Amino acid sequence: MTPDTDPRALLRRMFDAAIAAAQPAICLPPLLPEPPAGRTVVIGFGKGSAEMARALESHWPGELSGLVVTRYGYAVPCERIEIVEAAHPVPDAAGEAAARRILDTVAGLSADDLVICLVSGGGSALLPLPAPGLTLADKQALGRALLQSGATIGEINCVRRHLSAIKGGRLAAACHPARVVNLLISDVPGDGPTDIASGPTVPDPSTCADALAILRRYAIDPAPAVRQLLESGAGESLKPGDPRLPAIDTRFIATPQMALEAAAEVARQSGITPVILGDSIEGEAREAARVLAGIARQVRRHGQPGTAPLVLLSGGETTVTVHGQGRGGRNVEFLLALALALDGQPGTWALAGDTDGVDGQEEIAGALVTPDTLARARALGLVPRAALDDNDGHGFFGTLGDAVVTGPTLTNVNDFRAILVL
Template identity: 75%
Template sequence: MSTRIDPRDLLQKMLAAAIESAQPARCVPPHLPGAPAGRLLVIGAGKASAAMARAVEDHWHGPLSGLVVTRYGYRVPCQHIEIVEAAHPVPDAAGFRAAGRIRHLVAQLSADDLVLCLISGGGSALLALPLDGITLADKQALNRQLLASGASIGEMNCLRRHLSAIKGGRLAAACHPARVLTLLISDVPGDLPRDIASGPTVGDASTCDDALAIVRRYGIELPTQVRALLASGRGESIKPDDARLAGSETRLIATPQMALEAAAKVARAAGVVPHILGDSIEGEAREVGKVMAAIARQVAVHGQPFATPCVLLSGGETTVKVRGHGRGGRNVEFLLSLAVALDGRPGIHALAADTDGVDGQEEVAGACLAPDSLARAWAQGIRPRDSLDNNDGHGFFGALGDAIVTGPTLTNVNDFRAILIESR
């Protein structure tokens, strides 16, 4: 690697390229459908949904109307598509009302009409329309438990699908007999459409029994009426062979793999060989940090399995089981665990961030790590292992001035991790 390259600058350029690759203005227009015989109704939810709606308006030549809901601060002005902002990751009344309005909009469509559904990460919380017998307060309490439980995103969304009046294929079923085209920006490991915003337009083969198994696995406390709904089977989602889904099509238009490939291109241009280790890595963030540290040390010390200089790229969605009094955040937890395991190893730099600009519940995307990060922390009286035990990665990197704040990125293709290993 050229001595003229600043490691932190290169890491941040790779993150920027990953985010840019998933911008709706780039990835929506190629997938717009032809004009229907009837109406075009645009609906959607997620952190990227407003920017997706704007991309539709900028490239659609004909009448259209609609409503999408996005996270507070992620609004993009549109002329014909109404943009509603709501809370994430814990739903609020604004998201509840917006979901109800979307359900009402699709209720009177004909076979000549086309529904263009714009879905991205965050839609599970933003489309909060619980089944009868479940209150918004019930959903809020459940979300808080799930976020602190250590459950994977797939497990969380399985439970959500069976408690929702709009997820798990129910939105597409409500659109029948209109045709539905769903454009998906994936934020989930494996890019499974059923898990992106809990699959409002996608058939779901999982069952209420599967949801109850997840409740037992993580010790989730459910109100009596919620448990009874699952036990009775009344929360069953729409299955993939349901006739009402025959006119529904989904397209993945941006994924974590695409983002990693964009970052890899930046690395090559700088003379650093990129290695994509996986786009769907899951598990406890601190455990993934330990494993990645072991790989990085092997590269740095022995030149195995890769020669230096190189960068190890990965994506996916780890989890954090909050045990301490810190603010959580899976990317900063991963990075702090990596730092502790590397113990100041020279020549290894890293960055971990959520491509939506929000790591956990903080308006911070993630952080950067340098070989001297631990030494700088000790100099401030900060004990790195104590910070990790307290789930306080945000406090740790914030105190060092190494937090990454992007603001709303208007997209979401999950976590981005890069470990840069300089020449031996």
């Protein structure tokens, strides 16, 4: 590392490289299928789906049409594919209407037709079609409870799949007998297709009983209609081997690991040794922070798992069990807990952010921690521990001027964390 390298700038370059590696214009074209004998219909849902649609349009050799739903503010202009917007992370009526229209779009197809399904993170909230007997309000209330409970994204999506008229393979069944090609940008630990947008176009091995167990685990008491649907088994999703799901081809165009490797290359070019700790780290954000702070201290004290200058890279999706009144955000919660655990360790900097540009419900990707974060905060009258207890990482880092804002990134490969030890 050169003496004049700014740690803040280096961390931001790594974050930007991680986001750039998952851009659909780069990743999608090499994985496009061959055109069919019949029609090509495009459907999509997620924060990156509109940009995926634009990349598809610009590289597709024949006719196509379709409908894609993305988050408010994430639309891009397309000529043949219609783009609509809806709410995330709590669904709204626009998303419900879009889900119904997507089902209509794939109705009546033949075995000669091709459905290209563009799936990215955020699709669960953007495609909220309640199962018969449920209302959008039921799903909104349960969604809020799950988001605040500390449940993992896999657990949340298991519940979603069993309360939906479109997720858990139901959309793929609606496409039958057409061929379905899924092009996925993964935002979930382990890259499981059933968890990306809650798996509308892939079979689901989980059950209504699994969903009920998750609600019990987090002491969530759902609306009577929700409980009845799950207890009766009427919300069961489509299982592997279902005869309506034989012609599904799932291809990953971008994953968290790809993003981490791009950031690692930026580090190497700057003379920093990258150590990728994992692309699927889960658990409470503050607990993950304590573990990674311990590894950063080991680097400084004992030169393990490597000697400085070194950057510890990780991805995945942590959770926050909300107890306070703050604005939350799992990446800023992680960073605030990390700053407290490091306690001003010299030469240690960190950046954490969501690659979609939105940490929690804020239009802020994440933030930066510096060796003097705690000292600067206390000089301004902030109480770091109290801010953490109140789940107010966004307020804390906003006051310090250390928030990281990207605007809509038009992709989503989950969280990015980098701890730089010089």
